[in-house]
Amino acid sequence: MKKTKSILVDSFGREHTYLRISLIERCNLRCTYCMPEEGVQLSPRSHLMTYEEIYEIAKTFVAHGVTKIRLTGGEPLIRKDLAFILEKLSSLNIELSITSNAVIIDRFIDTLRHNGVKNINVSLDSLDREKFKEITRRDEFEKVYQNILLLVSEGFNVKVNAVLIKGFNDNEIIDFINLAKNLPISVRFIEFMPFDGNKWDLKKMVSYKEVMEKVNKEFSEEQIERLEDAPSDTSKNYKITGYKGSFAIISSVTNPFCDSCNRLRLTANGQLKNCLFSSSESDLLTTLREGKSIESVIKKAVTAKLKIRGGMDTMEKLKNPQLHSKNRSMITIGG
Ligand code: SAM
Numbered sequence: 484m485k486k487t488k489s490i491l492v493d494s495f496g497r498e499h500t501y502l503r504i505s506l507i508e509r510c511n512l513r514c515t516y517c518m519p520e521e522g523v524q525l526s527p528r529s530h531l532m533t534y535e536e537i538y539e540i541a542k543t544f545v546a547h548g549v550t551k552i553r554l555t556g557g558e559p560l561i562r563k564d565l566a567f568i569l570e571k572l573s574s575l576n577i578e579l580s581i582t583s584n585a586v587i588i589d590r591f592i593d594t595l596r597h598n599g600v601k602n603i604n605v606s607l608d609s610l611d612r613e614k615f616k617e618i619t620r621r622d623e624f625e626k627v628y629q630n631i632l633l634l635v636s637e638g639f640n641v642k643v644n645a646v647l648i649k650g651f652n653d654n655e656i657i658d659f660i661n662l663a664k665n666l667p668i669s670v671r672f673i674e675f676m677p678f679d680g681n682k683w684d685l686k687k688m689v690s691y692k693e694v695m696e697k698v699n700k701e702f703s704e705e706q707i708e709r710l711e712d713a714p715s716d717t718s719k720n721y722k723i724t725g726y727k728g729s730f731a732i733i734s735s736v737t738n739p740f741c742d743s744c745n746r747l748r749l750t751a752n753g754q755l756k757n758c759l760f761s762s763s764e765s766d767l768l769t770t771l772r773e774g775k776s777i778e779s780v781i782k783k784a785v786t787a788k789l790k791i792r793g794g795m796d797t798m799e800k801l802k803n804p805q806l807h808s809k810n811r812s813m814i815t816i817g818g
């Protein structure tokens with residue numbers, strides 16, 4: 484008998500087993516590359532998924548093959564019912580993880596552990612307090628740094644995400660890598676990506692190649708180990724011999740990993756995005772609220788997924804600001 488194709492397999496044969504759910508559009512930081520200076524138009528509260536709706540939608544994805552869910556935002560920790568959401572999702576027998584700016588994560592250690600969250604990604608773009616303040620528009624460096632140390636000491640797997648911006652923090656690349664000398668963390672450098680209102684400019688982006696040039700200048704060939712990347716990993720992973728941790732580069736701009744993409748994204752207002760860069764969305768929340776099945780909407784959205792970066796398949800298209808403004812700001816997508 485012919486096996487029916489899963490609703491999570493797209494027309495290029497990519498199987499989507501990883502769902503990223505944004506819990507909230509608001510944040511306690513204001514990172515310049517993520518949130519436009521003037522802020523974003525927030526959805527009315529009634530348009531946001533409740534924790535029951537998040538669970539219902541997640542359950543459908545899991546029934547069709549999702550094995551990993553990452554909670555993001557905005558800042559997921561400022562959502563008041565986070566503990567309920569974690570508890571519901573932890574019953575789904577999936578790998579549950581979270582991406583956070585870690586400003587208040589010390590209050591959630593027990594909740595995270597209790598619900599089986601082991602992998603935590605923390606954003607930190609500078610090791611200098613003043614620069615941290617400049618990029619996040621908030622003076623929270625010390626809290627974030629201490630909370631990274633706390634997470635490590637509490638046994639969580641911590642990845643530190645730094646978005647590199649030329650002339651701003653690219654002189655800290657080696658300092659970031661050295662952070663992994665005594666800490667068992669993975670420091671991940673993310674190429675600056677274009678989204679609505681984030682004043683993206685290719686000239687501000689620090690590429691994979693440029694990061695490696697700095698690394699090769701600082702360390703000898705024998706010291707730099709190329710690690711094996713996990714399947715569908717978006718990062719290229721390295722280790723400096725003798726260091727407890729590792730470092731990686733996420734090169735979405737210069738070297739996209741679309742061929743092995745296994746991700747789908749659900750925004751806080753219940754819209755399914757089949758690609759981070761895609762401007763099209765599918766309204767799962769309204770469908771659910773109308774009492775209809777969301778499966779056909781998911782299937783249609785997955786089938787419509789384009790091969791590369793939501794259709795921005797050339798550098799020319801990626802550089803076109805009109806295409807960025809058709810997409811959301813990152814703060815309302817979730818990274
Ligand atoms: N507030 C949480 C945090 O900052 O980790 C979760 C949400 S944030 C939108 C998720 C990730 O997206 C962060 O690692 C952030 O650095 C990344 N990000 C935001 N805007 C970006 C951009 N323009 N280019 C690359 N990464 C970006």
Ligand code: SF4
Pocket residue numbers: 510511512513514517518556557558584606813814
């Ligand atoms: Fe907030 Fe994270 Fe965006 Fe920074 S990157 S403004 S912490 S959502």
